[in-house]
Amino acid sequence: MADTIFALATAAGRAGIAVVRISGPAAHSAAARLAGRLPEHGRSLRTLRDPRGEALDQALVLTFAPDRSFTGEAVVELHCHGAPAVVSALLRALGTQEDLRAAEPGEFTRRALENGRLDLAQVEGLADLLAAETEGQRRQAMRVFAGALGRKAEEWRARLLRAVALVEATIDFSDEDVPEDVWPEVLELIVLLEEELRMEAQGARIAERLREGFEVAIVGAPNVGKSTLLNRLAGREAAITSDIAGTTRDVIEVRMDLQGLPVTLIDTAGLREAQDPIEAIGIERARARAAKADLRVHLHLPGETAPEAGPDDLIVLAKADLAPGSGLAVSGRTGQGLDALVAEIGRRLSDRTSGLGVGLRERHANAMLDAANLLDETRALIDIGAAVELVAETLRRSLRQLDALVGRVGVEDILGEIFSSFCIGK
Numbered sequence: 001m002a003d004t005i006f007a008l009a010t011a012a013g014r015a016g017i018a019v020v021r022i023s024g025p026a027a028h029s030a031a032a033r034l035a036g037r038l039p040e041h042g043r044s045l046r047t048l049r050d051p052r053g054e055a056l057d058q059a060l061v062l063t064f065a066p067d068r069s070f071t072g073e074a075v076v077e078l079h080c081h082g083a084p085a086v087v088s089a090l091l092r093a094l095g096t097q098e099d100l101r102a103a104e105p106g107e108f109t110r111r112a113l114e115n116g117r118l119d120l121a122q123v124e125g126l127a128d129l130l131a132a133e134t135e136g137q138r139r140q141a142m143r144v145f146a147g148a149l150g151r152k153a154e155e156w157r158a159r160l161l162r163a164v165a166l167v168e169a170t171i172d173f174s175d176e177d178v179p180e181d182v183w184p185e186v187l188e189l190i191v192l193l194e195e196e197l198r199m200e201a202q203g204a205r206i207a208e209r210l211r212e213g214f215e216v217a218i219v220g221a222p223n224v225g226k227s228t229l230l231n232r233l234a235g236r237e238a239a240i241t242s243d244i245a246g247t248t249r250d251v252i253e254v255r256m257d258l259q260g261l262p263v264t265l266i267d268t269a270g271l272r273e274a275q276d277p278i279e280a281i282g283i284e285r286a287r288a289r290a291a292k293a294d295l296r297v298h299l300h301l302p303g304e305t306a307p308e309a310g311p312d313d314l315i316v317l318a319k320a321d322l323a324p325g326s327g328l329a330v331s332g333r334t335g336q337g338l339d340a341l342v343a344e345i346g347r348r349l350s351d352r353t354s355g356l357g358v359g360l361r362e363r364h365a366n367a368m369l370d371a372a373n374l375l376d377e378t379r380a381l382i383d384i385g386a387a388v389e390l391v392a393e394t395l396r397r398s399l400r401q402l403d404a405l406v407g408r409v410g411v412e413d414i415l416g417e418i419f420s421s422f423c424i425g426k
Contacts, residue, residue, distance in 0.1 A: 002073065002111070004030060006094045007103035008087060015082030020090055022076045023108055026099040028063060031076040034093060038076070041065040048078065050093045057086045071108055072115025113407065120407025121149040124361060128211060135260035136353065140207055140360060149358040152200070153405045156193060156371075160399050163189040167392045187382060190375045197372040203357025204365035209294065211360060213255070213262035214349050217290040220299035225318040228332030229299070230254060230267040233342070259346035261353070266293060295348060297341070312348065316341060364405060371401035 004024025010017070022030055032038050034056070035046035042063055048056040060079040069075035080086055094100055109126060112118045118126070125144030132138040143149075166182040218226045230252065252267040268290055290296050298309045299318040309315050320329035320336050328344060330337035359365055378394040 004100050005103035005107055006030070006091075006100050007108070008091065009077070009108075010082070012084070012087075013082075014084060018080055018082040018087045020078040020080065020087070020094070021103075021108060022078075022094070022100070023069070023071045023073050023103075023111060024100075025074060027074040027076045030094065030097050030100055031061060031063070031078065033097065034078075034090075035059070035061050038063050040074075041068055048080065048090065048093075050089070051096060056089050056093060057081055070117065071111040072117045073111060119147075119150045121153070121360075121364070121405060122147055123407075124363075125149070128360060134257045134262045136210055137262060140210055140356060143358065144360045149360070149364065150406050152358045153402055156197070157399065157402050159189055159193055160395065160402065163193075164392060164395045164399065167388060167395060170388050171392065183382060187379065190379050190382075194372045194375040194379070197368045197375070200357040200359055201365040201368035201372065203355050204359025204361065204368065206353060207356050207360045208362050208365070210261070210353055210356070213264055214295070214352075215264045215266060215293040216295045216297060216345060216349075217266040217268055217293035218297045218299065219268050219290045220318065221301075224299045224301055225332045226299055227252075227267050229297075229318070229330060230265055230332075232332045232335055232338060233265055258342060259350070261346065261349050263345075263349070266290070294352070295345065297345070314341075314344060314348075367401050367405045371398045374398035374401065 002024055004022065004026040006020060006022040009019040009021040028038055028040065033051075034048045035044075038044070038061060040063060044061055046059060046061045048059050050056055057080045059081075062077040062079065064070075064075040064077075066072060066074050078090065080090055095102065109118070109123055113120065113123050122145050125141050125146075128141035129138065129145050132141050163186050166186050170182060218230055220226055233254070233256070254265045254267075256263055256265060266289055296309065296313040298313060298315045300315070301318055302320075302322060314328060317327065317329035319331055319333075321331035321334045328337065328341055330341050359368065374394055374397050378391055378398065381391050381394060
């Protein structure tokens with residue numbers, strides 16, 4: 001029988017309300033020792049008392065039957081006042097009960113997975129939802145937590161099971177007992193499913209970038225206004241600004257929410273012939289980091305020739321308050337043109353998220369691609385007239401990759417990594 005666990009489910013510190021969660025076979029009896037007799041499933045306002053009968057707090061007590069709770073076990077939530085002293089006293093009172101123990105990080109969610117209340121993809125979606133910093137991250141994580149990937153995987157699995165059943169029919173029955181040639185339907189199922197899996201895998205790669213955040217590098221010659229622009233975008237003095245060329249010698253990063261997308265702005269050393277070995281290191285780092293960024297903003301001064309840039313990069317006239325120009329032009333000092341620049345950066349990064357699928361992580365993309373590659377292998381085996389048993393086994397291997405998506409198989413090696421990101425009360 002599983003232990004009964006308890007933990008603070010809300011953030012530590014002073015708050016209007018704090019929630020203490022209890023889950024396991026002794027959850028209701030443990031709560032009843034504090035609050036009196038409780039319904040199996042319901043809510044009530046109770047005075048919580050310690051073992052000596054001293055009042056701890058008044059709390060809203062929610063009880064959940066096993067088939068209606070988050071974890072799939074009996075659950076009680078104590079919604080008490082959020083004063084640190086109240087929470088500490090309540091946790092101490094629970095800790096004195098012999099049939100309870102403090103929960104480990106992510107243990108409530110792990111029980112939800114083990115009891116079939118969530119699949120593995122939903123657990124990952126919940127982890128990303130808890131860590132979401134921007135609206136884009138929230139929307140994508142919520143889709144996965146709501147079961148979008150699980151539903152898609154079930155649909156793929158049903159189609160693949162149909163292909164497996166057709167192939168195995170040719171093994172189990174003699175030729176005269178099979179009513180029709182099954183191979184055209186098998187090939188059609190394989191081709192369409194492989195194409196869809198590859199498309200969704202590409203969408204999962206894009207989602208991984210959204211999850212981790214995009215990088216936008218500001219590049220240009222010394223004293224072109226890169227650090228001033230970074231400070232204006234960040235709304236604070238993140239980088240030192242000076243009229244002395246070569247002030248920025250290392251890569252400076254600022255994380256921000258840009259039109260609902262997570263973006264790290266990168267201020268780099270001015271690109272020129274280095275005047276000393278330290279500046280040379282900074283310039284080399286600037287070039288390397290800018291090359292890896294998702295988008296580069298190339299600044300140039302009025303009257304100078306626009307720098308060469310890639311097709312997806314932006315060329316921006318700097319210090320536009322001193323000399324107006326056509327196209328994108330900004331002034332980090334006055335803020336002129338800043339809204340237009342932000343809108344254009346947001347538009348270009350948003351375009352890259354247009355191919356988002358139901359996957360969210362690199363693991364999802366890898367499982368989809370592995371399944372697609374096995375389907376391609378299956379098609380090749382059919383084309384050369386390989387043994388039916390070999391075709392069926394390759395299809396079953398592809399099926400196992402789909403099962404890995406939602407945690408039916410092969411999950412133990414990644415559970416530790418996933419749950420380490422959860423707080424104690426989740």
